[in-house]
Amino acid sequence: MAMRDNQKGWKSNGRQSARMLEEWGEAWDSHQVEGVLSCVTDDIVYEDLGEARAMRGKAEMRTWLNNMFSAFPDFKMDFKALFVSGDWAGTEWVMSGAFKGDLQPFGLQPTGKSFSVRGASITEMRGGKVKRHADYYDGTALVRQLGVT
Numbered sequence: 001m002a003m004r005d006n007q008k009g010w011k012s013n014g015r016q017s018a019r020m021l022e023e024w025g026e027a028w029d030s031h032q033v034e035g036v037l038s039c040v041t042d043d044i045v046y047e048d049l050g051e052a053r054a055m056r057g058k059a060e061m062r063t064w065l066n067n068m069f070s071a072f073p074d075f076k077m078d079f080k081a082l083f084v085s086g087d088w089a090g091t092e093w094v095m096s097g098a099f100k101g102d103l104q105p106f107g108l109q110p111t112g113k114s115f116s117v118r119g120a121s122i123t124e125m126r127g128g129k130v131k132r133h134a135d136y137y138d139g140t141a142l143v144r145q146l147g148v149t
Contacts, residue, residue: 014086020128080092088124092118113147
């Protein structure tokens, strides 16, 4: 994850983007909804492909984050790798947590079961913030681990 100055192929904003993404990850892990949102553009498009849904704008993303952190109060993202090239970034991660609260808008009741799922994300940046983000993971594996039918 370390980047060297003047490394061929890296643009000057690479270190700044990497640091901002690290701050974004820290906000996720500490469930700081406003911290997560401070790292995104007003017109963010956040795609959760494991859920087959997209959030557009900060208001939709705020609602989704609050619901998720309520359903999974111990939710964590363990980032394994990060690359940044210009206005694009990629991450590999493992997300985990236990289903302890209602999951809206699906109306699913908590099972108390834990999950751990590997995934990857592609992020497009604009002006030092996340403009578009897409998470790729196996949603079926997540549902199976949670005991949801």
